[in-house]
Amino acid sequence: MLSIDSYRACFTAYLQDKIQTKEPKSLYEPITYILSLGGKRLRPVLTLMTAEIFGADYKKALDAALAVEVFHNFSLVHDDIMDAAPLRRGEQTVHEKWNLNTGILSGDAMLIQAYQLFENYEDGVFKGLAKIFSKTALEVCEGQQYDVDFETRNDVTEFEYLKMIEYKTAVLVGAAMKMGALVANASKEDAEKIYDFGRLLGIAFQLQDDYLDAFGDPQTFGKQVGGDIIENKKTYLYLKAIENASEQDKQKLKALFTENIQTDVVEKITFVKNLFVTSGASDLTKKAIKNYTQQAFKTLENLSVSADKKQILVEFGESLMYRTV
Secondary structure, eight states, rough: OHHHHHHHHHHHHHHHOOOOOOOSHHHHHHOOOOOOTOOOOOOHHHHHHHHHTTTSSSGGHHHHHHHHHHHHHHHHHHHHHHHEEEEEEEEEHHHHHSSSHHHHHHHHHHHHHHHGGGGGSOOOHHHHHHHHHHHHHHHHHHHHHHHHHTTTTTTHHHHHHHHHHHHIHHHHHHHHHHHHHHHTTOOOHHHHHHHHHHHHHHHHHHHHHHHHHSOOHHHHOOOTTTTTHHHHHHHHHHHHHHHHOOOOHHHHHHHHTSSTHHHHHHHHHHOOOOOOHHHTHHHHHHHHHHHHHHHHHHTTTTOSSOOOHHHHHHHHHHHHTTTOO
């Protein structure tokens, strides 16, 4: 098996070869742009890695991996529009560089391109890929809607939040791995187990993303630090702060996260980040990240692959748990 960096390099070369700007350029240039910004390529790497873990040549999974990455970036283009986000991976978002209409239409085209890539597989594999992809795509939309709804609610529960990040983020990680298993013709049982591994790892990944949004280095994180605070997102950090802060701090936090309350942005971010620390929310979030990562590892116990291949998955999970980007 290849190293993570080697999978990433092979995938990036394939992406650059396949995704070309064509006419009308105003539609396809934004697609080339967003896909060229890099990123971790987490999901396609997992698709390729999973295919090899189950005995297939990773090259057989390149189109499935590309579909996952194109879909993921489609969702980012539209999420950035909804969040009015200025930056993505340290660069202008598509709607900022072009305009809202371009962001919407180019994003739509990316979704169609993702589905087209499945046409390169034989009927049985095509059906399996399309089925998990459609299910996942709809769940991602549901998760995004929950995320939007939560911005104007003050009664979001921990259960609701975890369900939201499972749908918005984690199911696509699980699907990326299951698609690699399907390309490799793995058993139904193993495909489901590797899906659960990816889903649980995806929850840990999103919790880590939430943590880095507040406490990450803007030079390495690639997004606006404090963006979730500015947008009044009820993240795990927020919920744990509400649960553990003093009554006075709790009420101030709720007031700051109410849309019609106007306050200095820097002052707001500073207060909220300090409260995340003093209330213990930051430590509880790091504990939750570790817990979901360990749950993911437990799903590997009965997977029908060798111990050395399981260890590769464990090492990958641990690298996500301690990432800074």
